[in-house]
Amino acid sequence: MTMDDNKLTFDKITSDLTHHIRINKGFLIWMGFLTISLLICLYAYSLQLSKGLGVAGIRDYVTWGMYLANFVFFVAASLIGMLISAVLGLIGMKWLTPITRIAETIAVAFAAVAGLVIVSDMGRPERLAYVFLYGRPQSPILWDVTVITTYFVLSLLLLFLPLIADMAIIHRKVSTLPSWLKPVYKVLSLNFTDHPEQNKIINRAIRILLILLIPAALSIHTVTSWLFAVTSRAGWDSTIFGPYFVSGAFVAGSAAVIIAMFFFRKNYKLQDYLTDMHFNNMGKVLATVSLVYLYFNINEFLVPGYKLKRADAVHLHELFVGKDAILFWIVQIGGLILPILFMLFRRFRKPLPIMLISIAVLMAAWVKRYLIVVPTQEHPFLPIQHVPQNFVHYSPTLIETLISIAPFILVLIIITLISKFFPVIPLHETAREKGIEHIKFD
């Protein structure tokens, strides 16, 4: 390979990965739509702030509703950053390079918003600081707050570190970079000049982060599962809730990544970088984690179903043939078993089919969280009596639904902004993998 070839290839890579960094009409319309939707949802939240949590459908028996289901879902989806970057990355799977930033973006967005979701469920959100002022180290909530904050910071750093080199390249080489972004890139690129010492620092930092990320990520979802598992309630009182939640999180996260890959590939014309091979491989990842999740599902339902202890029997009856049966079987069959079967075949791991499967899986993942959170509370140990009907059965209100939609809009906004103003695919790393060893800086 001659020097010229290299230069050519490098220029092409740079242009391919950065041509979308500009404000266009589509972006404005999309952001406008998101902003207006968010404002509507924020109005709903302002009603809740002034009137109390009573504007939602939750009451004394089902006290955790959609907000909590949302929270668990968001924590779950954020876990993918750890799976893709840390676990698979540390093993040394080279094909993952173009996906790592997508995974990290999703991790950062969902982790950041998970923190907000939990605030929407608080009766006294203005007392949030009490968790830090008076925090009890015996409460899983303190652990949850701690690990989510930690995981968010770790993910943000992991997103930022590989970006340093990219931004250094782009603000010097890319003429199409919007002028207002240039100073931002310049400051954030920290005078990076591909100095060996600089690379050494970055590589070491990334390695530390990847190692820290594994326990942190396992903690956030294990601790989130403990919010339920430390109680004695039927359906929550389970010793495998930690791994059950973690494996479920990988399913949701992988699906989210595949969906994001599909749209970035299409919108930002990244077909040369996010190839069918990547979708095929991600399909295998999704199938694998789904199988693991299925395994935990079988454990979670078969074991109590075998014994049918009093409260468990009621719980399982409602799920299998009772009030929640339709949702339950749609989720288990449509969101888990069928996708696994489909994904065994190569032709369903092509971009479009795997994206459609992922959407089904992701939606099922949300409903699954709802089915974990709500039904248990509808049948406590002692009967529910002498209370209004709406205390007995939970049904979300419109305001509650709007407030629950807000976090999704926020996640979309964050992902849109990050992917719009930074290269979706790591530039510096891709160039190196293509054999471009030394990139000239000035």
Add this chain to the structure above:
Amino acid sequence: MEDKNTPHAPNESETQKNSSRRDFLKNLGLAGVGVATGAAALYSGHIFEAKKDVSGDQKVLLTQDGKLVQVDSLEIKALEKTGVALHEVEGREGIPGRRWVMVTDLSKCRNARKCINVCQDAHQLRPEQYHMNTLQMQDTPATAPYNMPKNCQHCDNPPCVAVCPVDATYKRPDGVVLIDNERCIGCRFCMAACPYSARIFNWIEPKDAANYQGQDYNVELNVPQKVGTISKCLFSADRLREGKLPYCVEACPNGVYYFGDENEDAVTNGTTKETVRLSKLLRDNGGYQLMPELGTKPRVYYLPPKNRLFPFEEATDATPEKV
């Protein structure tokens, strides 16, 4: 401005004025801590400057209810804990040497619901908010139905307290589990953790909130209730302090409740006022606890619904309206 160099003894009227000012300060119902700290700092800052009874140095202070008041700097003292702060301290320490215990005799309950009414009145609760609720139970299809008053079990291994992130709900040395609604963040983890469904939440503005405005919060009564916070049975901690039986215990017309101190091995029936030995009562009548297998160690015992004084009737009371 007075002559700063002439110290003089306060005359009678001045002393009176001083003490009335002091009372005024106390009456502001300051929650001590915050203002007191500031006041103490102000005081120590100026004490060297003026060693006389009236310094003439007027300080402007912000009272807890947001008013600005002008006070002579020498009048400013670190206050004894009063009002809310006092309740906070007492309410967390409990009554020394006691271990409160309740015995509910199911054979006597006929679902009169007097306990519920008096409790809801005392604790500013709406009809659907129960610290104490009478449930119609039937353990198996073959066994007879019975009424079971159910309140917080004040567990010695309280799952609700364990999960509280901010020490808002806590167990006292005398066994009572209380909730401090000035601390509660409204996460409702305790409600999820309680196997007895004993906790309630103020989903909307509490009942008659306007009537309670400005009233000092009493953690032993949990009044005024606060929107967005938890409420629960308190074993009427405010009444225990006065040597009185809990509201529900005293209101029962049928002699269902016994209440007392486990350390004294005695419980008193709220209706007949008869005091009996706790250990004997439980031994002779087959006393038991609700779901002891959960390891919660309740402080409420039940006597089985055997030889019932009243026939079981389906509860006819109307279900409270939707809230």
Add this chain to the structure above:
Amino acid sequence: MRFTKLLFIIFIFSFGTRLSAQTWVVPDDQKAITAPFKFTPEMQKQGEQIYLKNCQSCHGLPGKDNWVKLTPPPGDLAKEKAQIQTDGELFYRITAGKVPMPEFRNIIAEDDRWWLIAYIRSFNPKYIQPNPVAKAAFAGRTVTLAMEYSDPMKKIVVTATEQLKDGKTGPAASVEIMLFVKRYFGKMQVGDIKTTNTSGKAFFEFPADLPGNQEGYVDVSATVNDPKNAMKTTPAQANFAIGVPTLKPGLTETRAWWSTRGKAPVWILLTYTLSVIIVWGFILYIVYSILKIRKLSNG
């Protein structure tokens, strides 16, 4: 007239069907009793307070018909069914009680029970109080109790003395004695009722396992069992170190999951703090090294 007859029949019928609503007969001599004083508005006011505390929970407010639906029905005391009774009947029923109505003999003092009747009568405009009959000069026994703890016998000895006709005092035999020990919410009877012997003494075994205070002291009192109020009695009180010394620690001594933050189990405190310090130490180190990148540029 026919209507009242019908009512009467229904009344009788309901008596027959309701198991627990048996007749509640008041002895004739009790019926005839009248209050020892003339009712005054002041007494009615006092009576109202007693009523609100002790009676309202079942009977509701007089004239408001808001009594609790119990079996047998407590009824509204302003109504004829109650007001038709003599003062003596009312007094007897309050004093003696009958399940489920409590016996107020030892709960409401005698005069207070009359005040209560004064209050109930204030709802009956037709009521004319019979002339008060001042209590006849007391002819019964006048008994004074004394109490001591006999160490050799390990028993509480209650000695009853009475005033004899000749003005002297002597041992009171055949007096029924009840022994109580003070508890937080009231007095608890210890053992059964004992009758004094010819030397006026009754012996009570004190349970060996009854908790006392920190030093084992218990407040004991002895009273005469005199349900008919036939005697003038003076109870005895004493403080003996015969209980089990009880100093149980508070229930929050242990470090547990449910303890306050200050009493968190040490290993949780350590694990939590160390994990946070270690992880955030690394994070700070990374941030610090990122800042170093700036200084290392080529050139």
